[in-house]
Amino acid sequence: MRRIRPARAWASTRVGVALVALCLGGTATAETVVLDHVTLFDGTGRAPRADQSLVMTDGRITWVGPARRRPAPTGAIVTDLRGKFLMPGLIDSHVHLGLVDGVDQSFTRYYDRANVEQQLKLYAAYGVTSVYTLGTDGDLIHQVIADQRRIGRIDMARAYTAGRGVVYKGSYGGVPGLEQSVATPAEATAMVRRETAKGDDFVKLWMDDEFGTVARRMPYPVSRAVIDAAHAAGRKAAAHIFYYDNAAELTRQGVDVFMHQVRDRVADPALATAMKRRGTWQLASTLSREASFTYTLLPFVDEPFFARGVAPATIATLKSAERRQKLAASPLFPKYPPVLRNAMTSLAAEARAGVRYGMGTDSGPTARFPGYFAHWELELMVAAGLTPLQALTAATGTNAGFLRENESGVLRPGKWADLLVLDRDPTRDIRNTRAISAVYVAGRKVPTIWETCVGRAPDACGAAKP
DSSP states (O other): OOOOOHHHHHHHHHHHHHHHHHHTTOOSSOOEEEEEEEEEOOSSSOOOEEEEEEEEETTEEEEEEEGGGOOOOTTOEEEEOTTOEEEEOEEEEEEOOSOEETTEEOHHHHOSHHHHHHHHHHHHHTTEEEEEEOSBOOTHHHHHHHHHHHHOSOSSOEEEEOOBOBEETTSSOSOTTSOOEESSHHHHHHHHHHHHHHTOSSEEEEEOOTTTTSSOOOOHHHHHHHHHHHHHTTOOEEEEEOOHHHHHHHHHHTOOEESSOOOSSOOOHHHHHHHHHHTOEEOOOOHHHHHHTTOSSOTTTTOHHHHTTSOHHHHHHHHOHHHHHHHHHOTTGGGHHHHHHHHHHHHHHHHHHTOOBOOOOOBSSTTOOTTHHHHHHHHHHHHTTOOHHHHHHIIIIIHHHTOTTOOOSSOSTTSBOOEEEESSOTTTOGGGGGOEEEEEETTEEEOOGGGOOTTSOTTTTOSOOO
């Protein structure tokens, strides 16, 4: 007989109790909310369905289906959502938490619990209800996550972490102020064992040389040691890559996911076929990261959807002549437009070949803004050739499927009711993800970006215009 993991068994028990409560007309203590008569996208890739209902009890989804068939639990709060669109909250598969204040980046000055949780609340305001944080966390992240999982019904995005990712000594990766480098395969194995023992959800490595400005990339014996140690600990291995040859070799070594696209050239059918055969996912393409590097002034700084999430001083810094001149003068600046084109073309090629792909931004470092970049990423994925439905599926059900610990991402009984309610259909126009009407985390509303005004009085941003 198949053994059921304790966590899964407890989840199944919760769902069973909630369903019994629905059949019996509810309980005195259960908090039941019904979202009624809504067009619903469930995160699985199925086309949206009209006139649906979703029932959630104590933060978990307990029923989904046609409105005409829904149960009528006693005491439920019923919200009529005619004309609106319901979907799972977005999941950003590649972020970094707690590194910045405005556009100033420093792990040693800014990485603390208050900053981490402030950013998680900002992600939620943008409808991003889960994030995977990629290898630049201090140990406090484990307490944040432990508290989230103990509480369950939180008021911010859920976090899953790669802890301290593995950097080859003297090479590219990581952040100053966080010790995370290794020099040998033995050191890599020891580091992975040490970090996974702390509770890392997965393991990250970096293999890059910043356009040849760094002397050496991580050697393959070290990357193999990282991947093998991750798998021995029951964790998946994620890689930062840039070069085609590194992607090809890491695929052969058994890496589970790439967190950036091949960018020195376009991923060809040989690589895509190898990734599909080995089960290697393209979990993040970070198109918004690459696009942001092609501008001296980001094109959206005056958009209310962006400006509500940053302080006026940050916008002033972004617009400053000094900053724009510095960016333009960088010898790397002319390299980014072809990098972006290669990344977009690689994503389209992998999608056509049947490689599994998610949505991830690499937001969190300087001038890569939490929450907003997820919506920009979706827009760029569609510009690369995906349909809006494909991009939305990548950002919900596919991303959730990467980690068994993630109990969200699809709208089905037993999952957390982490939800995004929109005024317009994003499967018709991907920019409609910005028309946020409500965000639910564990069945409770949290403030949306249209109810947020960072660094100012609450009414200083003007009327909400989703």
